[in-house]
Amino acid sequence: MDRLYAPWRSSYIKKDKSSDDQCPFCEAAASNDDAKHHVLERDGSLLVLLNRFPYNSGHLLIVPTAHVSDLELVARTVRAGMMEATAKWCAIVKKTFKCHGFNIGFNVGEVSGGSIPGHLHLHVVPRWQGDTNFLVTIGETKLISSDLNEIYQQLLAAAAEK
Numbered sequence: 493m494d495r496l497y498a499p500w501r502s503s504y505i506k507k508d509k510s511s512d513d514q515c516p517f518c519e520a521a522a523s524n525d526d527a528k529h530h531v532l533e534r535d536g537s538l539l540v541l542l543n544r545f546p547y548n549s550g551h552l553l554i555v556p557t558a559h560v561s562d563l564e565l566v567a568r569t570v571r572a573g574m575m576e577a578t579a580k581w582c583a584i585v586k587k588t589f590k591c592h593g594f595n596i597g598f599n600v601g602e603v604s605g606g607s608i609p610g611h612l613h614l615h616v617v618p619r620w621q622g623d624t625n626f627l628v629t630i631g632e633t634k635l636i637s638s639d640l641n642e643i644y645q646q647l648l649a650a651a652a653e654k
């Protein structure tokens with residue numbers, strides 16, 4: 493598998509290490525401002541939101557609202573709900589952005605390379621044929637802040653169509 497190169501993530505990872513007290517997922521869970529946090533869907537137990545520092549366009553995170561670090565600490569119904577949300581949002585992302593596949597997975601624990609090891613999150617990264625070359629070509633700026641709002645609106649609209 494070709495690895496995605498996402499240089500804009502390095503500042504994020506450095507920043508997060510030094511501000512351990514503020515968990516962005518807990519902040520998003522507690523907030524009423526879904527647009528600010530790019531929350532696509534929420535219920536009492538989980539959130540679906542855009543990753544602010546994506547590996548690729550449409551990189552989603554499925555997050556339990558509880559601040560827990562391990563899968564076995566997540567309630568069984570919430571774990572099941574995370575998988576249902578993954579299936580649902582993969583279908584929406586695929587329909588909206590015509591991606592060819594996904595990388596889906598967890599980094600559990602600091603040793604795994606997870607940038608927010610205290611709060612479990614499931615990555616859903618859309619993949620296109622040749623996207624590793626594509627990302628290097630477009631560089632650092634295109635995918636980050638401005639496009640996130642656009643992607644957020646596109647996905648919300650696609651979810652509402654169903």
Ligand SMILES: [Zn+2]
Nearest residue numbers: 515518559611
């Ligand atoms: Zn948290």
